[in-house]
Amino acid sequence: MSTLRFHAIKETLNRKPLHIEENERRSAIFGSNVFNEATMRQYLTKVAYKSVMDAIQNGTKIERVVADHISTGMKEWAISKGATHYTHWFQPLTGATAEKHDAFFETIGDGLAIEKFGGDQLVQQEPDASSFPNGGIRNTFEARGYTAWDPTSPAFIYGTTLCIPTVFVAYTGEALDYKTPLLRALQAVDNAAVAVCKYFDKNVKKVNASLGWEQEYFLIDSALAASRPDIVLTGRTMLGHSPAKGQQLDDHYFGSIPSRALAYMRDLETECMLLGIPVKTRHNEVAPNQFELAPIYDEANLAVDHNSLLMDVMDKVADRHNFKVLFHEKPFAGVNGSGKHNNWSLSTDTGVNLLGPGKTPMSNLQFLTFFINTIKAVNDNEELLRAAIASASNDHRLGANEAPPAIISVFIGSQLTSVLNELENVTTGKLSPEEKTDLKLNVVGKIPDVLLDNTDRNRTSPFAFTGNKFEFRAVGSKANCASAMTVLNAIVAKQLIDFKAEVDMLIEKKDMKKDDAVFNVLREYIKKSKNILFEGNGYGDAWHKEAKKRGLSNNKTTPEALKAKVSKKAISLFEDLGIMNKIESEARYEIEMEEYVLRIQIEGRVLGDIARNHIVPTAVKYQNVLIENVKGLKEIYGTGFKKHAKEQMVLIEEISEHIESINSNVTKLINARKTANTISDIEKKALDYCHKVKPIFDDIRYHCDKLELLVDDELWPLTKYRELLFTK
Ligand code: ADP
Ligand code: MG
Numbered sequence: 001m002s003t004l005r006f007h008a009i010k011e012t013l014n015r016k017p018l019h020i021e022e023n024e025r026r027s028a029i030f031g032s033n034v035f036n037e038a039t040m041r042q043y044l045t046k047v048a049y050k051s052v053m054d055a056i057q058n059g060t061k062i063e064r065v066v067a068d069h070i071s072t073g074m075k076e077w078a079i080s081k082g083a084t085h086y087t088h089w090f091q092p093l094t095g096a097t098a099e100k101h102d103a104f105f106e107t108i109g110d111g112l113a114i115e116k117f118g119g120d121q122l123v124q125q126e127p128d129a130s131s132f133p134n135g136g137i138r139n140t141f142e143a144r145g146y147t148a149w150d151p152t153s154p155a156f157i158y159g160t161t162l163c164i165p166t167v168f169v170a171y172t173g174e175a176l177d178y179k180t181p182l183l184r185a186l187q188a189v190d191n192a193a194v195a196v197c198k199y200f201d202k203n204v205k206k207v208n209a210s211l212g213w214e215q216e217y218f219l220i221d222s223a224l225a226a227s228r229p230d231i232v233l234t235g236r237t238m239l240g241h242s243p244a245k246g247q248q249l250d251d252h253y254f255g256s257i258p259s260r261a262l263a264y265m266r267d268l269e270t271e272c273m274l275l276g277i278p279v280k281t282r283h284n285e286v287a288p289n290q291f292e293l294a295p296i297y298d299e300a301n302l303a304v305d306h307n308s309l310l311m312d313v314m315d316k317v318a319d320r321h322n323f324k325v326l327f328h329e330k331p332f333a334g335v336n337g338s339g340k341h342n343n344w345s346l347s348t349d350t351g352v353n354l355l356g357p358g359k360t361p362m363s364n365l366q367f368l369t370f371f372i373n374t375i376k377a378v379n380d381n382e383e384l385l386r387a388a389i390a391s392a393s394n395d396h397r398l399g400a401n402e403a404p405p406a407i408i409s410v411f412i413g414s415q416l417t418s419v420l421n422e423l424e425n426v427t428t429g430k431l432s433p434e435e436k437t438d439l440k441l442n443v444v445g446k447i448p449d450v451l452l453d454n455t456d457r458n459r460t461s462p463f464a465f466t467g468n469k470f471e472f473r474a475v476g477s478k479a480n481c482a483s484a485m486t487v488l489n490a491i492v493a494k495q496l497i498d499f500k501a502e503v504d505m506l507i508e509k510k511d512m513k514k515d516d517a518v519f520n521v522l523r524e525y526i527k528k529s530k531n532i533l534f535e536g537n538g539y540g541d542a543w544h545k546e547a548k549k550r551g552l553s554n555n556k557t558t559p560e561a562l563k564a565k566v567s568k569k570a571i572s573l574f575e576d577l578g579i580m581n582k583i584e585s586e587a588r589y590e591i592e593m594e595e596y597v598l599r600i601q602i603e604g605r606v607l608g609d610i611a612r613n614h615i616v617p618t619a620v621k622y623q624n625v626l627i628e629n630v631k632g633l634k635e636i637y638g639t640g641f642k643k644h645a646k647e648q649m650v651l652i653e654e655i656s657e658h659i660e661s662i663n664s665n666v667t668k669l670i671n672a673r674k675t676a677n678t679i680s681d682i683e684k685k686a687l688d689y690c691h692k693v694k695p696i697f698d699d700i701r702y703h704c705d706k707l708e709l710l711v712d713d714e715l716w717p718l719t720k721y722r723e724l725l726f727t728k
Contacts (some may be wrong), residue, residue, distance in 0.1 A: 005719045008223040012727050015221065017263040018321055022270060031276035033081065033522040035074055035155040043073035055151040057206070059187070062151065067119030074155060075104060075117035079163040086117055088125045089163040092132040092180040093591050095480055097308050098168075100127050101161050103138070116533040122164060123149050133594070134588025145170050150179060153305045154276050158313075165305055174584050178482035179301070181579050182489075186300055188577040189489040191352065192496035193346055193370070199503070199514055200366040206349040209489050210299025212469075213307050214281075216338035216477050217314065218290050218326040219261050221727050225721045229614075230606050234599075235328035235478075238394070238607045238697065241705040243335035243722035251287045258728040263290060264321040268293075268457075271313050279307045286723040287335035297343060297469075300489070304384050304481045307340075327478040330396030333701075337397040338477035345469040346370060346492075356468035357447040361440040364447045368423070369499070369518060371452035374411050374470060376525045377464055379532035381487075381573075383553045385463075386474075386720045388487035390592070391560035392599040394476035398556070404462030404474045406561070406613040407547045407554045409534035411461035415450040416536065418441055426523045430498060431516050439519070450483035460538035490579050499525075558596045565589045582623035593686045599677075600689040604673055607697055608666045615704045616659055616718045622711045623655045655710060658703040665703070669696040 040049050054060045062070070064486040078086065085101040092098050104115040126146045138622060143542045145168060150237035168177035175181050184712060186209055186709070193207035230238040247253075257265065265282050272295075273278045281294040293310075297303065311327060318325045330337035346354040352363070354370040378385060386408050388399075398406040412420070422443045427435055431555075451467055458464055458505075462474040475484045478539070498522060506517035531550040547554060555561035564588045574580040626648045634641040642649070672693045679685040708716060 004227045005717055005723075006141070008227040008719060009723055010728075011223040015260060017259040018267065019224070020263050021264045021726070022266065022271070023378055027274045029270070030278070031274075033157040033274040034276040037277065039077055040073070043077045045069050045073070046066075048073060051152055059292055060597050062123075063550075064119060064123075067123050069119075071117050071119045071122040074122065074162065075115065078117075078155075079104065079115060081157050082160055083157050083162045083655045084160045085726075086121065086162040086164065088127065088149075088166040088409065090147050090166045090168040091308055091480060091482065092168055093135075093175060093178065093588070094133060095478070097312055098127070099161070099163065117162075125166070127168075132168075132176065133591040134170070134176050134591040135413075137170050137172075137176065137583060137587045145176050145523070150183065150301075152183075152299075153302050156309075156683065158275065158309075160519075163663070167326055174587070176582065178480045178486075179304070180585070181574075181584070182304060182482040182486045183301060184579040185486045185489040185493065185577070188579060189346065189495035189496070190463055191211075192493040192500070193348075195500050196369065196373075196496050197348060197354070197366070199369075200362060201348075201350060201352075202351075204348045204350055207299040207346050207354070208349075209485070210297045210343075210345045210347055210469075211305060211481060211485060212295065212305035212343035213342070213475075213481055214292055214294040214341040215287055215307065216290065216292045216340065218287070218331050218338065219264065219318070219323045220326060220331075220724055222318070222322045222324045223427070224724050224727060225326075226721045229610055231324070231326070232330070232605050233606050235326060236331040237333070237394075237721070237724070238603060239610065239701045239708075240333070240718065240724075241702045241708045243720070243725060245726075248285055248334050250286070252284050252288050252290070255284050257282070257284055257291070260321065260323075260728060261289075264323055265291070265293070265315065265690075267320065268314060268317045269388075271317055272310065274643060275309060275313065276639060277310055277313075279310075279635065285336065285338075287337075289333065289337065289728075290336065297345075300344075300485050304485060307481050311672065313674055316473075318662060329391075329393040329476045330480060332725065334721075335725070337461040339397065339478045340475045340481065342472040342475045342488075343466070343469045344472060344485070344488060355465075355470065357451050359448065361445045365443045365518060367447065368419075368444065368522060370411075371416075371465070372420070372522050372525050372587055373495045373499050374484055374492055375412070375532060376529045377491040378408065379529040381491040381563075381570075382568050383555065383567075384487055384491065384534060385472075385484075385572075386553060387561045387564040388484045388556055389474050389476060389479065390555075390558040391476055391479065392558055392596050392603075393478055394474075395556070397476065398474060401668050404460065405538050405543070405554070406556045407460055407544075407552050408474070408532070409460040409538065409552070410532050411464040411535055412456075412533060413465065414535065417533070419447065419450065420533075421524050423519070424526045426519045428508070428513055428520065428523075429516075431519060434514065437645070458535065458538070460532070460547060462538065486579065490573060490577055493577055494573055498655055511642070539577045557690045559593060559683065559690050562589055562592055562596075565592075590682055593682045596686050597682070597689050601673060601693055603697065604669055606692055606698055608669055610698050610718070611662050611666050611704055615707060618715050618717055619655050619659050619707050619711055622715050623652055623659075625712070626652050651710060655707065660711075661703045662700055662707075665700045666698055669693065669700065672696060 048066050051062050051066045055062050085103050087099040087101045089099050104117050108114045124146055147166035147168050150165045167180045169175050169180055172484055189209055190207050194204055197204035267281050278296040279293055283292055285292050297457045314325045355365045358364055464471050474542050502521045505515045506512045536618040566586055571582050571585050574585055630645045630648050633645045676685055676688040676693055
């Protein structure tokens with residue numbers, strides 16, 4: 001009997017849901033481990049409090065002396081909550097979060113000690129970060145990296161550690177993390193959007209990008225997960241025959257949540273409440289053992305931090321419940337994978353959602369301005385947006401007939417389509433008073449009613465308008481949202497800057513009224529953005545053909561998709577907006593290509609090992625059983641044995657054929673890797689891994705999965721799909 005697998009299964013049989021107490025209302029504990037506004041008022045001097053609020057709201061610098069006051073208040077608060085350590089918490093380009101804990105404790109001589117946390121420690125640290133990916137930045141400049149406090153994301157206590165969200169940059173200023181370019185992109189979109197808002201409302205001083213992510217994940221029993229080397233090392237199953245029952249009955253989606261999973265969710269949600277992550281929604285997803293969780297949306301930088309923190313908390317809470325969380329985009333073949341929808345909008349400090357239709361024609365013209373500019377931004381930068389969500393694991397999802405395809409398109413619904421069609425016919429040049437009245441009454445003025453009825457949702461679209469926000473659905477479940485959010489906000493910023501320049505030009509040079517100029521520019525944008533609008537089925541073959549005709553990109557794999565990040569256009573876009581210089585863009589490209597290679601390389605090794613060391617020996621063992629059986633039959637029946645041993649002998653041959661195919665393919669795989677590894681150019685190397693190495697995975701898997709169906713279940717060493725997916 002295959003011990004590990006059956007041992008693991010046995011362990012799961014005794015699992016009970018943990019008892020979770022929720023004694024207090026969630027609203028009462030919300031944010032109690034966060035150094036938020038209320039806590040700051042209590043623990044900081046007036047000057048210190050004002051200084052932090054100023055930094056948050058207006059981006060002003062915090063004076064060194066004041067930083068000392070802030071750190072003291074923070075320390076007092078943290079210690080009162082049981083914290084013993086502090087850490088700068090940051091998001092290096094590994095995708096995970098990083099932290100290095102230091103104790104508050106410090107000796108002061110004479111055998112005495114105190115708890116200390118000065119402004120210096122709050123504001124800046126220099127982690128020994130030489131092992132984080134840097135794409136050659138630090139080598140080139142021989143510079144060290146440092147972390148610097150981001151006051152716009154509040155400090156929080158996790159466990160017994162005070163965590164201070166920080167950026168991570170090289171001494172020469174280049175960003176080494178996800179947060180820095182995101183903050184710069186958010187600043188860019190703020191500036192650009194405020195300038196455009198001034199056409200409609202002079203009082204607007206700040207525009208915030210908002211993000212509401214929806215996180216999909218699988219929950220697998222920890223013992224079962226640990227019994228699979230592929231899950232442990234790659235986060236996904238690299239082989240395994242599909243179970244007799246998968247998701248075809250649709251009986252999991254929105255079904256009642258299994259009790260162990262529910263206990264996990266309640267425990268997790270309590271942790272989220274303490275950390276100020278406003279989680280609100282939980283439900284079963286389409287695949288068995290797949291779930292989703294979503295918060296109330298927040299300012300984008302904070303929401304990104306919350307999502308990164310959440311993934312970490314999810315792992316930790318899962319330990320208590322004997323679960324392993326799979327964030328991989330495609331942990332199981334044959335059932336749905338996981339994504340992370342990024343709901344995005346822009347809102348003003350005057351409380352207006354710029355992608356929400358308003359009550360007056362004027363506010364609706366503002367809505368249309370931001371709506372159409374976003375569409376134009378996506379139209380002009382679809383390839384870059386695709387690149388923003390590229391990863392080895394997300395490749396399994398995009399284009400795999402379950403998730404949005406690798407083609408970026410925008411869905412807006414039939415009613416808004418007809419609004420755009422009307423606007424497309426606006427007169428060129430100055431509008432007559434009659435036309436303007438007509439537009440205001442019958443087109444622009446009608447939008448709120450229109451949207452209320454606009455309930456058709458196209459689930460196959462990667463970028464859909466959903467009434468008061470856009471939903472970017474192609475983001476991977478494992479991804480750091482910052483990647484998608486940096487690009488989206490950057491391209492919209494750039495677009496708004498161009499828009500403002502064009503409108504101003506018409507006002508100044510063509511003597512147009514503001515409204516006329518806005519209508520004129522929007523009309524041209526609608527014409528130019530037609531290609532990106534698609535209302536049909538994004539999964540269908542017809543769309544692939546149509547998209548090709550329209551000239552939209554269809555970069556199916558990561559190495560192909562990532563190139564858009566270092567196109568001339570992308571580099572100057574980021575440079576012009578002050579988001580990333582050329583070195584930073586190129587470094588990121590290199591890091592991501594390198595990561596792609598490493599992921600495929602690891603997968604190749606794992607698959608080769610499992611195939612040769614687990615599957616083949618098992619098949620041989622079973623084949624020997626059959627051989628013994630045939631020999632025995634021969635002994636009993638003599639020459640007539642074949643009549644009784646026929647099926648066994650067929651099986652023996654089939655097994656041999658599969659073993660042979662596995663072995664030859666593993667050898668082929670190893671050789672393909674060797675060849676790829678000799679290539680020094682990272683682009684060529686990644687392409688080689690993509691097109692020469694990775695396809696062999698499928699051949700190996702095919703034969704292993706066939707053997708799974710032939711070999712005695714008692715001997716099979718790998719926990720099967722039905723066990724992984726249906727153990728609750
Ligand atoms: P679904 O897309 O699953 O039907 P909803 O449309 O109700 O669900 O909302 C999905 C997510 O959109 C929620 O997490 C919510 O917080 C977020 N959301 C709602 N409004 C905004 C907004 N203005 N900006 C960003 N996210 C938003
Ligand atoms: Mg959604």
